Amino acid sequence: MGIRQSARRILSRLTASKSAGAQSPAVPADDLLVAGLRAGDPEAVESLLARYEARIYRLALGITRNSADAEEVCQDVFLNVFRNIEGFEGKSSLGTWIYRIATNAALMKVRGKSRSLEVPWDEVLPRFSQEGSHLTPVPDWSKDPEAALLQTELRTVLGQALEDLPGEYRAVVLLRDVEGLPTDEAANALGLTVPALKARLHRGRLFLRGRLGEYAETHGRPTPKGTAE
Amino acid sequence: MITCREMVDLLSDYVDGDLEPMVARQLAAHLRGCTDCTAFLRTFKGTQALVREAACEEMPEELKVRLRDFLRSNLQRGRSRSTN
Structure with a gap:
């Protein structure tokens, strides 16, 4: 036909x-x-x-x-x-x-509308000592039952962070973490190799976490740490 | 022994279950002894959860109707051209 x-x-x-x-x-x-x-x-x-x-x-x-x-x-x-x-x-x-x-x-x-691919990665990635340890303490802002307001605010911050993330990175994060496509299918959909997709995904996730962390660490009240997963 | 820097580098592969079992065990051992990396892992996963939640916007019903109207109209136009 x-x-x-x-x-x-x-x-x-x-x-x-x-x-x-x-x-x-x-x-x-x-x-x-x-x-x-x-x-x-x-x-x-x-x-x-x-x-x-x-x-x-x-x-x-x-x-x-x-x-x-x-x-x-x-x-x-x-x-x-x-x-x-x-x-x-x-x-x-x-x-x-x-x-x-x-x-x-x-x-x-x-394309054409989006911001430059130049993302200030260094500002959102953690800092390490020469030995490879965290230079500053890492607060856990992920679960604070008394901080519903913070969670609401984080959603707003996340929206802006997603806008600031270049489209090529945003697409990878969405295909993997929202649509749940397996890595090889997401790579296929984007015309990327699996290693290239993984690199982009990791950077995108770190960028979003970093932006949320920046906000949470200045506006939130971190919970006590110490219980490993 | 895995350092905090290496833990961060390997984190996506770890949460996606893509690490070699031996490396995953080493990373899990590092996490048991490092509160900073444990906090980093939790906030990393928390970010993924927030992204999933933020992207769960429903498609409006009126948009579904408009999509069908659009397709009908454009496929009709294609048919008219093909019969001319």
Whole structure:
């Protein structure tokens, strides 16, 4: 079946799903979903959207930090998927393929807008002595039952820290720590080697922790330490 | 013996379960004896939890409707072009 025929069948499904009240169908496995989309199965389109639209929106919003941009990314992504499903070769999972399209589209949105890749890493990384020990005590601000306000404030600080993190790093953190993609799939989605992805992920995590730590250590009341995990 | 600097360098691999078992054991041993690194690990994990929580924004229903309208309209346009 050609791309135009697929698009025509998908179009008929979108029309039908609207008039039927858009109930969420049971979601089939990826291979069945791909076969269904290629065959113009009337359930496949709604299944694809049901499975991926919220995830793609969340990822796009996380990368672009802007709801209008995230909406446009969603539109671009699913239009791309429906138009190109015939060309999907199955070299990666359907999800990885969709995430790849989505991260590319979202990163395109932030390129030009985003801040420089020059991040003051040294300011958010811990300092060590020549022997490799922490130079200053490390407060534990992670769990303070009396500091609900601090946790609320940290969410605000985190939002700013995520904005300050370059998009390429933000995408890695979101794919791994929010979407839960395995390392190799996240690397595939971003066109990175696994070591490059791991390096970016670690830097991104340290950056966010550092920014939260800066705030918490000046505004919070650290809990007593000493209980190892 | 693992230093605090090495612990920080290895932390992502440690929390992701990607370390060789021997190295993971050495790191765990370091953590048992180092309150600073234990605090660092906790705040590192706490940051991951906050990121997960912060990114859990629901997709608005009206946006889902607009997405379907957009796809319908654009796929329709593609069909019109292909039949002309």
